[in-house]
Amino acid sequence: METSKVTSNASLVKQDVNSVLMPYPNMGNHLVLDFNNVTSVDLDDYQLLNQKLREVLSYTQVKIENDCYKKFDPQGVTILYLLSESHFSIHTWPELRCCAIDFYHCGDRSLSNLRIAEEKLCDLFGWENCTSTCLFKRGSVSSYLTNDFLDKVEILRNVKFLHREKSDFQEIRVYDTLAMGRILVLDGAVQISSNSLGENDHYTIDMSRLVLEKDKSYEHVIIIGGGDLPIAAHVLEKYPNVKKLTVCEIDGRVVEVTKKFFQIGEVCQREIDSGRLEIVIEGGASYMEKLLQEGKESTVGAVIIDCTDFALDEKSLAAELFTPKFYETINKLLLPGAGFSQQITKPFYREAFSERAGKGGFEKIDVYLSITPEYGGELPLAYCFKNS
Numbered sequence: 363m364e365t366s367k368v369t370s371n372a373s374l375v376k377q378d379v380n381s382v383l384m385p386y387p388n389m390g391n392h393l394v395l396d397f398n399n400v401t402s403v404d405l406d407d408y409q410l411l412n413q414k415l416r417e418v419l420s421y422t423q424v425k426i427e428n429d430c431y432k433k434f435d436p437q438g439v440t441i442l443y444l445l446s447e448s449h450f451s452i453h454t455w456p457e458l459r460c461c462a463i464d465f466y467h468c469g470d471r472s473l474s475n476l477r478i479a480e481e482k483l484c485d486l487f488g489w490e491n492c493t494s495t496c497l498f499k500r501g502s503v504s505s506y507l508t509n510d511f512l513d514k515v516e517i518l519r520n521v522k523f524l525h526r527e528k529s530d531f532q533e534i535r536v537y538d539t540l541a542m543g544r545i546l547v548l549d550g551a552v553q554i555s556s557n558s559l560g561e562n563d564h565y566t567i568d569m570s571r572l573v574l575e576k577d578k579s580y581e582h583v584i585i586i587g588g589g590d591l592p593i594a595a596h597v598l599e600k601y602p603n604v605k606k607l608t609v610c611e612i613d614g615r616v617v618e619v620t621k622k623f624f625q626i627g628e629v630c631q632r633e634i635d636s637g638r639l640e641i642v643i644e645g646g647a648s649y650m651e652k653l654l655q656e657g658k659e660s661t662v663g664a665v666i667i668d669c670t671d672f673a674l675d676e677k678s679l680a681a682e683l684f685t686p687k688f689y690e691t692i693n694k695l696l697l698p699g700a701g702f703s704q705q706i707t708k709p710f711y712r713e714a715f716s717e718r719a720g721k722g723g724f725e726k727i728d729v730y731l732s733i734t735p736e737y738g739g740e741l742p743l744a745y746c747f748k749n750s
Contacts, residue, residue: 421478543555
């Protein structure tokens with residue numbers, strides 16, 4: 363198995379972390395929204411618009427210092443709010459049923475406040491009517507539907523909104539895009555795209571092949587996370603000797619949205635109906651602990667952990683998937699010589715991961731750099747094997 367070694371260096375770690383967290387001066391954040399075909403609000407009614415927009419701004423807890431407006435003839439309104447934290451403006455074209463919104467906000471809460479504003483404004487004017495949306499850091503790179511890592515920033519143009527909901531754990535969106543096809547977005551980060559599934563999905567292929575062999579038989583393989591289902595679909599298709607595959611996903615809504623909007627959902631549903639695929643809606647750590655309590659020690663052929671970014675913060679939802687106790691449980695469940703794979707976000711997390719996996723009883727620990735452009739280039743995938 364070919365591997366790519368990643369070395370740890372304290373000075374490089376510090377430099378890398380600083381380049382991610384503080385690349386440019388903090389000049390606040392900017393939200394730009396356009397709406398078309400608006401029918402929920404009279405765009406020529408200043409009094410009504412003023413009332414509704416003040417309600418939106420109240421959710422962000424900004425302070426309105428002053429405001430002014432202009433009524434155009436024969437129709438149209440411009441409203442400008444001067445905020446203690448910058449400004450908010452709207453321009454309307456009632457005859458076209460469209461409006462343009464500009465919200466610039468600085469301060470420690472600017473990013474979270476703008477995300478709240480985007481949600482409330484889309485609720486007001488219609489998510490399906492939002493023809494363009496851009497939330498970006500001033501003085502930094504423009505970004506749309508991204509997480510906070512600069513190498514994962516992506517601007518998507520000409521998108522079509524299909525679905526949005528908030529589950530108990532995260533915000534879920536589905537869009538059709540010209541560049542990436544249909545995309546699933548969780549908390550602002552693109553998880554899967556229809557254009558990158560299949561042979562171009564290096565992340566899925568590598569996460570699987572690091573711990574599975576195509577000519578070997580497996581009674582039971584487990585995927586922790588992975589509710590968006592590409593790894594499950596790949597394993598079911600490319601590893602016919604896997605007799606039972608279990609996907610343990612904490613957020614059941616991710617599974618249901620994937621099944622509704624993506625073709626891989628249809629593939630997985632057929633395997634569910636056949637009994638080969640099982641989907642368990644539960645936290646990964648508690649599920650694995652239950653298997654151990656049920657006497658399933660040394661019965662699992664492989665584990666693939668398709669989780670969120672590496673969590674050092676114990677308060678993070680995914681923190682339980684990066685603990686020595688969790689790795690110890692996996693070690694006990696795996697057959698002798700079997701292994702697990704897990705993405706660890708950045709090369710400089712290797713040392714922390716290795717220490718925790720080692721405390722969990724693993725000695726054979728390595729990292730492979732997967733070429734995954736949809737996740738920002740090279741993504742380190744850790745893999746460990748239980749002693750034979």
